[in-house]
Amino acid sequence: MIYLTRRAEFSASHYYHSPALSPEENQRLYGKCNNPHGHGHNYVLEVTVRGEVDGRSGMVVDLKQLKEVLHREVLDVLDHRFLNEEVPVFRHLIPTTENLAVEIWRMLGPKLAFCELHRVRLYETPDLYVDYFGPEKSANGK
Amino acid sequence: MVHLTRRYWFSASHRLHHPSLAEEENRDLYGKCNNPGGHGHNYFLEVTVTGPIDPRTGMTVNLAELDAFVHARVLEPMHDSSLNELPNFQGQVPTTENLCVEIFRILREGWPELESACRARLARVRLEETSSNFFEYRG
Numbered sequence: 001m002i003y004l005t006r007r008a009e010f011s012a013s014h015y016y017h018s019p020a021l022s023p024e025e026n027q028r029l030y031g032k033c034n035n036p037h038g039h040g041h042n043y044v045l046e047v048t049v050r051g052e053v054d055g056r057s058g059m060v061v062d063l064k065q066l067k068e069v070l071h072r073e074v075l076d077v078l079d080h081r082f083l084n085e086e087v088p089v090f091r092h093l094i095p096t097t098e099n100l101a102v103e104i105w106r107m108l109g110p111k112l113a114f115c116e117l118h119r120v121r122l123y124e125t126p127d128l129y130v131d132y133f134g135p136e137k138s139a140n141g142k
Numbered sequence: 143m144v145h146l147t148r149r150y151w152f153s154a155s156h157r158l159h160h161p162s163l164a165e166e167e168n169r170d171l172y173g174k175c176n177n178p179g180g181h182g183h184n185y186f187l188e189v190t191v192t193g194p195i196d197p198r199t200g201m202t203v204n205l206a207e208l209d210a211f212v213h214a215r216v217l218e219p220m221h222d223s224s225l226n227e228l229p230n231f232q233g234q235v236p237t238t239e240n241l242c243v244e245i246f247r248i249l250r251e252g253w254p255e256l257e258s259a260c261r262a263r264l265a266r267v268r269l270e271e272t273s274s275n276f277f278e279y280r281g
Contacts (some may be wrong), residue, residue, distance in 0.1 A: 029199060031206065065255045094200030098144045102195070128205070131145040 003118060004060050005048040008070055008081035013040040014095040017084075038082055044123040045074070045104065049115040061115040073107050098123055101130040108133065145265060147190045148200045151213055152221040155182040156236040159226075180224060182244070185238075186270040187245065193262025204258035215252050216245055242269040242277040249279065 004041040014029040018112045026034050033039070047070060051060045079088055083095040095097050108118045123129040147225060157180040168176045175181065193202045219228065225236035230248075234240050234245040246267040253264055272278040 016200065018199055028165075029204065096195075096200035097193045097204050098146060099200050101144060127149040129147050131147070133143075133145075136143055 001050055002053055002060050003050045004050050004063075005046050006066055006070065008045050008047070008061070008075055009042060010045065010075050011042050012078050012081050012083050013038040014083040014090070015039065016094055016096065018094055038084065041124050043078075043100075046119075046123075047108065047117070048119040048121070049112065050113050050118040058074040065114060066112070069111050070108065073111050074093075074104055077107065078104075082136060097124040097128065097130045101132040105132050105134055143192060143194055145190055145192045145270075146203065147188050147266075148208060148212070150187045150189070150217060151184055152187065152217050153182060154220050154223050154225050155180040156225040156231075156241075157181070158235055158237060183237055183271050185225055185241075186276075187212075188266070188268035188270075189258060190247065190265070190266035190268070192260050192265035193259065196258075196261070198257075201258065203262050205258065207256055207258050210250070211252065211256055215248050230235050236242065238269055238271040238275065238277050242267055242279045245269065246279045246281055 015035055017026050018029070018034040021029065027028065047066075049061050049066065053060055083090045083100070085091075088093075089103055090099075093103070097102060101120050104122065105117065105120045108120070117134065120132045121129055122132075156175075157177065158175040159168050159178075160171070165169065189206065189208070189213050191203045195202055225231050225241065228236075231240070234244075246264070248263050249267065253259065264281070266278060266280050268276060268278045
């Protein structure tokens with residue numbers, strides 16, 4: 001088994017506001033991130049896929065194909081967007097780095113029929129990143 | 143379940159010297175790191191928290207709370223310190239291995255203080271002594 005990681009960048013803005021909390025609680029919890037006009041990041045996304053090396057091509061995945069799917073399914077949707085208002089899923093989900101990493105998995109995983117997605121790592125800043133390895137598997141591995 | 147990693151840094155000095163070894167043995171074992179005056183590093187510390195996302199807040203742990211906790215417990219006592227002088231290293235050599243394990247122990251000991259991490263756990267401490275030298279401890 002070998003693991004291949006592709007890195008990509010996108011820039012987007014967001015703000016944090018939970019409808020379950022009062023305005024004061026939102027302000028206290030999220031601080032400056034609660035500003036409704038948003039603020040932005042240069043996100044760095046690492047997508048790791050895994051598999052066996054193909055004996056004929058010497059590759060675990062066709063990188064060109066991976067790049068195309070990554071651009072179409074994720075980067076074109078998120079890059080230079082205001083996540084809260086322009087990406088439908090975040091109308092009802094707070095676009096924290098945690099939720100964004102999980103959503104990127106959901107956007108990408110089903111489209112990678114030609115390889116197996118292993119990890120999504122998302123850097124919001126160089127000092128903060130989230131890893132997601134997909135939904136929990138049950139004890140029998142299903 | 144997601145794994146959130148926060149990166150911090152602090153500067154400190156240390157000297158690698160084991161009291162039960164002879165001077166010459168210490169010099170052979172630790173080389174330049176045995177220099178009696180000590181030497182310093184800019185350490186980069188990564189703290190990984192594993193847990194579910196709270197649907198109400200979208201968070202695994204409140205970052206402001208985590209930052210304050212790591213600052214109070216680790217960065218404040220260790221930044222610009224001589225590690226050999228700290229109580230934690232009176233009985234052990236402050237190698238980066240021992241420092242990494244010690245930081246994990248300190249954070250785990252205080253973990254119940256972190257209200258927003260009640261469903262999350264400390265999963266990993268990663269400590270970089272230099273850009274080419276780093277250690278990980280998962281408890």
